[in-house]
Amino acid sequence: MPSLFRRKRLMAVLIGFIVLVALIGFSIRDRDTLTTPEKFFKDTVGWMQSIIHKPISLVDNSVDNIQNMFEVYEQNQVLKARLSEYKGVIKDNQRLKDDNTELRKTIGKTKSLSDYSPIQATVIARSSDRWFEQMTINRGEEHGVAKDMAVLTSEGMIGKIKSAGAFHSTVQLLSGFDRSNKISSWVVREDKNEAFGLIEGYDGESGRLLLKGIKLDEELKKGDTVISSGLGGVFPSDLRIGTVEEVVNDQFGLTKTAYVKPFADLFNVNHVIVVDRSMQTVDNEDQKEDGDS
16 A cells, blocks of 8 residues: 555656656747746746836936036036136237237347347336336346436337336336426428427327427428437437327417327337447447548
8 A cells, every 4th residue: 555655656756747847848949929827927027127127227327327427527627627727828828929029029129229239128017106107127237228228119219217226227108208308309201301399298198298399380290200319419319209190389379289199008018128329429429530530
């Protein structure tokens, strides 16, 4: 009896094993369709995967978005810094370009003033309370600068040396000139002789020089050029000063006064030329001596 029971149990296990092998073989073979249990199992697994995948995907996307936000912020900060540097480079480049242009003009003007022993200098300071009247340059007596020497830029005359130290000097601008600071001048006219006058003042409202002492019978036109005459014994001749803009009779009706717009910008100055008259004076005296002999 016990042996019969064992044989039946062994037979059941064997049959079950055969059925399992048959099912496995049936399931792994290539088929175009699935059975209903396989479909149910497959769909159940898919739904479970979808349910698990959605929160995980949401968390992953949130983490990626936060990381991207930080990266974009950092990149934005870098770009802003580079943009600021770029703007600074543009400004520096423009400043250097302007300085280079001004220096080239100054050097060219120096060559044209070879008879006047020019001394190149740089503006290093302007007093806030006397901005429109004076400035300081980095040349003094050790460089050949002396009181009352003319000072000009590549555009024209801007003033004279008011006082000279050993290595620095103070320049009195034309805008600070008064009756005690006069420039003997010629008004150059087409088809006419030069008209004489004296620069002896500055009209702050219009930003023009006052050329006084012009004879009533002298006819001046707008645009006539005003240059130094050299007759005053202080400034060299032929230094460009400005152009005539307006002519009026003086308050007594005896002479005319011309309003002259300076060639040079008196308030935006970086590089100047100090003109020494001595060399021209020596040359003129040598020429006179040669002529007398």
